[in-house]
Amino acid sequence: MLRSLSKALFGSMLILVSACSSIQPRDPSEKSTSFQYGYxxxxxxxxxxxxDNRDPKTETGFYPLNQGHDALLARIALIESAGKSLDLQYYIYRNDETSQLMTWRLYEAAQRGVRIRLLLDDMQKRNDAGMAELNAHPNIEIRLFNPHQYRSARIFAFASDFSRLNRRMHNKALIADSVSAIVGGRNIGNEYFSFESNVEFGDFDLMLYGETVQQTADQFDLYWNSLYAIPMEWIVPGSEKVSDELIQAQVKKLQLEEKFSTSTYNFKLLPLYQKLQQGTLELYWGPGRIWFDLPDKIATQESQLVDNLSELLAGIEHSFVLISPYFVPTESGTKALxxxxxxxxxITIITNSLASNDVFAVHGWYAKYRKDLVEAGIQLWEVKASASIKNKWSLTGSxxxxxHAKAMLIDEHxxxxxxxxxxxxxxxxxTEMAVVIEQPEYVQESLHQLPQQLRANAYQIILRDSDIAWLDVATGETLHSEPEASVWRKMGAWFSGILPIEDQL
Known part of the structure; x- marks a missing residue:
């Protein structure tokens, strides 16, 4: 059962009603909302x-989770400590050790009476029957956002309804008791948590406490109660609840307890573990707000988050650092920058190199704008595929x-x-979401550390004889071809760059 939990796509309720005769419309008065548990x-x-002796009703405290093991530990800590409710919203929820661990802890929370609401996008194929059995637990509800209408023929579903299914819920949040939340760029899977993966994502999110937690919960409620969030029991009706005996047998078979307590990946060895245990976690504090798109963006294509961000960026006075793994600025965006x-x-822009980018088509279109950006005086950096991500356990075999981090530092505050x-x-x-916090101390600390991190782990894009080149500042070497990338990736990126697909990237 732990292996079967995966992310799911949900579409418009009306479209699904016409495509799946077993699904019935939900009574719009039957709404589920977060508990106003507060502080x-x-x-x-x-x-x-x-x-921290601060007022969480008027400010936001946050703890940065920039290392994969800390990010997983923080999620497990919130799940294990929750007493009333856990709401999770993710684009990807893989079927591997870290996701199995989280599913097990969620099941245990449900067993002790915590209400679990799990909202997953449906781009990732999962075992519907397995999710339905978890959903049958009296304290677990699973909904899929904008789902495929043909569950066993997803390619056909996508081909026959491309316009709808091409629009996804990319939001990522975990809310515990409306007391704390985790918001940022991480999905759920080994590569996001520095655990035994052939690729390791350098990612970033924040553990929140204070005023933005309820805002995050309100955002979740809007998505959970939207027409696009389809209950699992509508997709697989009449499922029996998974048995506790089966869960425990799978936990034992998968050795989940041992993998995260007695082997190389041991939570108790982490400084964050001690801080959580002793209540000595030091937070950065400042006024904050949650920005998010409305769920019906997948129908209207109107972005509330983009509108808010445009207003913020229009007021930039002197400095802007953009970190985006997938960076396709478009012609108008390049001109504005x-x-x-x-x-x-x-302006400093940090993105993936071709070798470190897991979507080479994105790189093919981004590459069209590099020269214009550098000529405008923008510092452009590309992360090395061989970058050493700071990690208690090195790259754990990666x-x-x-x-994979998505962040901005604006005007040093x-x-x-x-x-x-x-x-x-x-x-x-x-659909997307973000947290925006005024916190000069943390931003300035990050800016102070950034040059050294870039020198060690990224190439600076420069011009040599009017052509793009890659400067390895650490060695002083200048390269004239996409570094660390195979000829096949170079060909794939080039070919993608001539296809008319920019608006899909």
Missing amino acids: QEDSSLAKFFES AEAAKRGVN SRSSL TLFVGSMNWDPRSAELN
Whole structure:
């Protein structure tokens, strides 16, 4: 059962009703909402943050999760400590060790009476019957966002209804008791948590406490109660609840307890573990807000998040750092960035190199704009596939590193962290969310560390004889071809760049 939990796509309720005769419309008055649990003193979660004498009703405290093992530990800690509710919203929820661990902990929480709501996008194929058995637990509800109408013929479903199924829920959030939340770029899977994967994503999210937690919960409720969030029991009706005996047998077979407590990946060895146990977690504090697209963006293509972000970016005075793994600025975006640079804004853009990018088609279109960006005076950096991601357990066997964090540092005081890439797909097709916090201390610390990190782990894009070149600042070597990339990846990126697919990237 733990192996069967996967992300699912849900479409418009009306479309699904016409495509699947077993699915019936939901009574619009039957809504499920987050508990207004807030900042009650009796919440066991509050002990994690009790060392900070700040008012969580008017400010946001956050702890940065920039290492994979800390990010997984934080999620497990919130799940294990929740007393009333757990709401999870993800684009990808894999079927591997880290996702199995989370599913097991969620099941245990449900067994002790915690209400679990799990909202998954349906791009990833999963075992519907397995999810339905988990969903049959009285304390677990699973919904799929914008699902395929043909569950066993997904390619046919996609081909026959491309316009709808091409639009996805990319939001990523976990909310525990409305007391704490985790928001950022990570999906659920080994490569996001530094655990035994041939690729390791350098990712980033924030553990939140304070005013933005309820905003995150409100965002979740909008998606959960939307027409596009289809209950699992409508897709697979009449399922029996998974038995506790089967869950325990699978846990034992998969050796989940041992893999995360007695082997190389041991939570108890982490400094974050001790801070959580002792209630000595130090947070950065500042005014914050959650920005998000409305669920019906998949029908309207209107982005509330883009509107908010455009207003924020229009007010930039002197500095802007953009971190985006998939960076397709488009002609108009490139022009806007160049104009900002020419009026004196110091702009740094960090994205993947061809070798570190897991979607070479994106790189093919991004590459068209590199020269214009560099000529405008923008500092452009591409992360090495061989970058050493800072990690307690090194790369845990990973053969390739890939940037997956999505963040912005603005005017040395504003931090933007979320699910949104700087590309047409995030702007127009997928729904996205982000947290924006005014926190000069953290932003300035990050800016201070950035040059050293870039020198060690990225190539600077420069011009040599009017052509693009890659400067390895660490060695002083200048390269004149996409570094670390095979000839096949180079050919694939080039070919993608001549196809008319920019608006899909």
